[in-house]
Amino acid sequence: MVQRTDVLLAVQAALLGAVPRALRAVTCGWTDGVVIRFMFDGEVDPANEKDMQAVAAQVASELSGEKVTPDIISVDYPGDLKAHGLEGWAYMRRESIAFKPLRETRV
Numbered sequence: 001m002v003q004r005t006d007v008l009l010a011v012q013a014a015l016l017g018a019v020p021r022a023l024r025a026v027t028c029g030w031t032d033g034v035v036i037r038f039m040f041d042g043e044v045d046p047a048n049e050k051d052m053q054a055v056a057a058q059v060a061s062e063l064s065g066e067k068v069t070p071d072i073i074s075v076d077y078p079g080d081l082k083a084h085g086l087e088g089w090a091y092m093r094r095e096s097i098a099f100k101p102l103r104e105t106r107v
Contacts, residue, residue, distance in 0.1 A: 002030050002066050007059075011036055011090040014058040020048045024075060024093055029086035033067040034059065037086055039075040067081060 007030045015026065022040045029035040036059060038052045047071050049071035075084055077095060 002034060002063055004030065006063060008088055008090050010059045010062040011055070012042070013062070014055040015091055016085055018051055018055050019091065019093075020045075022048060022049065022103065023052075023091070024077065024095070025081045025089065027086040028088050028090055031079040033069060034063060035069045035071055035086060036090075037071040037073065037084060039073055039081060039084060041077045044072055044074055055097060094096075 005026050011026060011028055022042055022045070023038060024041050025039045027037045027039070029037075036052075036056050038055075052072050053070055056068050060066065060068035063089065073084065075081060081092065
């Protein structure tokens with residue numbers, strides 16, 4: 001059985017240099033084979049889908065003997081990412097939130 005740290009490190013290493021702007025998060029499951037869920041903002045561009053399949057293939061290569069299944073979905077901002085989460089998170093982009101200054105600046 002594959003270990004949590006092995007999956008997360010393999011996914012994070014495979015994502016280096018491969019994260020497109022529209023990718024909101026990547027979550028993984030490893031209980032029954034390895035599932036990598038890529039969550040995009042908006043419609044998934046075919047080039048991005050191909051890149052994420054390549055990421056999954058690289059993970060499969062690293063975790064020899066394990067079945068790796070990519071799951072590429074759209075979760076539009078500000079949709080709840082956690083509702084689609086699996087056992088662990090490998091990546092989550094920083095997303096803008098409305099904020100109120102701690103104190104007003106007087107001019």
